[in-house]
Amino acid sequence: MQKIAILMAVFGLLGGMLKAQEKPNIIYIYADDLGYGELGPYGQKIIKTPHLDKMAKEGMKFTQHYTSTPVCAPARAMLLTGKHGGQSYIRGNYEMGGFKDEEEGGQMPLPEGTYTLAHMLKNVGYTTGITGKWGLGMHFTSGNPNKHGFDYAYGYLDQKQAHNYYPTHLWENGKWDSLDNKAMNVHVRLQEHEATDAAFNQFKGKENAIDKMTEKALAFIKDNKEGPFFLYVPYTLPHVGLQAPDRWIDHYRAVFKDEKPYLGTQGYNPQKYPLATYAAMISFLDEQVGLLMQELKQLGLDKNTIVMFSSDNGPIFNGGVRADVFESTAGYRGLKMDVFEGGIRVPFIARWPQHIPAGQTTELPSVQYDLMATLAELTGGKINQTDGTSFLPTLLGKPGEQHAREFMYFEYPEKGGQIAIRVQDWKGVKIGVKQNKEVPWQLFDLKNDPKESRDVAKQHPEIIQKLDAILAREHQNAHIKEWEFINNKMPE
DSSP, X not given: OHHHHHHHHHHXXXXXXXXXXXXOEEEEEEEXXXXXXXXXXXXXXXXXXXXXXXXXHHSEEESSEEOSSSSHXXXXXXHHHTOXXXXXXXXXXXXXXXXXXXXXXXXOOOOTTOOOHHHHHHTTTOEEEEEEEOOXXXXXXXXXXXXXXXXXXXXXXXXXXXXXXXOSEEEETTEEEEOSOOOOOOOOOOOGGGOOHHXXXXXXXXXXXXXXXXXXXXXXXXXXXXXXXXXXXXOOTTOSSOXXXXXXXXXXXXXSTTOOOBOSTTSSOOBSSHHHHHHHHHHHHHHHHHHHHHHHHHXXXXXXXXXXXXXXXXXXXXXXXXXXXXXXXXXXXXXXXXXXXXXXXXXXXXXXXXXXXXXXXXXXXXXXXXXXXXXXXXXTOOOOSOOOOOOHHHHTTOGGGOOOOSOEEEEEOSTTOEEEEEETTEEEEEOOTTTOTXXXXXXXXXXXXXXXXXXXXXXXXXXXXXXXXXXXXHOOXXXXXXXXXXXXXXXX
């Protein structure tokens, strides 16, 4: 009997291993400040993105997908924890240090015990890795990514360091990894008489952080090809500063023949060819996607890997970037740091051969804090109080099985304090809440007015009543006073 019990245990273990191996590998690629309209599949005419174009043709494109909030650190926190802006621990960019290497302090860290997407996937047999920008705490804090479910972590820990694509170092599992670059201050201004080639060239380096991120990502894929693995790739492109390989800048200089140099007057580094460089950064990002897809095919992992691509928020408004030139928001209102559509509606493409129907477009409203629920349904992972709704049925081409959602909630404490709630095609927006907690809702009918140009709040008091009820139910007071702008009293 004892031998039979042992054999049964062994076969049970083998069965579990086989089930783990059958789970798909998951790669989630996250752009930084990439606008909804800056990719070919979303109507971009100037910037070329052939690899993402191909990914969209071979997979599914979402046209009503949202980031969880319109700025870096909290968007990343909500993506990884499945929380919306009224429940998330991290709600804004809260800086803990300075720009110099010796002042590197990161942003407010995730607290110990936070349940993340990486934890969830580890618990069902995944090896987990991140190569890119973390922004949720340094390695010497509770926000260390290795404490939050990631077996392997490489890249920028501090977002401020990520303003420079040629840093002196990146971080690998909490250890300093030196790059062949000299320390530089990228936040400087040039006077017109100082705008020489030598002055602009001082912002170039030898080793680009993007190349290092991709190198480590490819190594992670190869090392874990037996699977299953989860790889989170939050690239810093196209977040300013305006820096890119010369070969890509030269490619776009022919498009922008008479552009004026950017002298650093709106922050970040000066750049002789700002428009060409911004376009170059997005094509450089697209190139990295191509390298990752090529590696999957070479290793025979292509058909058993779901690859997703999105952005953390809408396009930037400073640093020499011209969102108007590229029609970066595809005509939607607002930019980064706005809860209007241009600040929070983002591209989302997903590809998984033979599972996700090729060449499909969906108008399903979805949001990045849905990712945990979606991957939990896909892998059998356990959810821990997520605010999201799984969109797996839609991904798999079964829209009839898609669970309907009541609302999407957005809360952002910076730029005056902003709230947005979407209920079906209705979207309520409050801005300037810090100055006036009784500021009225603006209401937009996204179906007939996607550019949010006509406030119809007075005509629909019943919708305003619903928005008030959702706000009262969903907002949990923030843990620091700088982020609490809705309720008058902080918890004692």
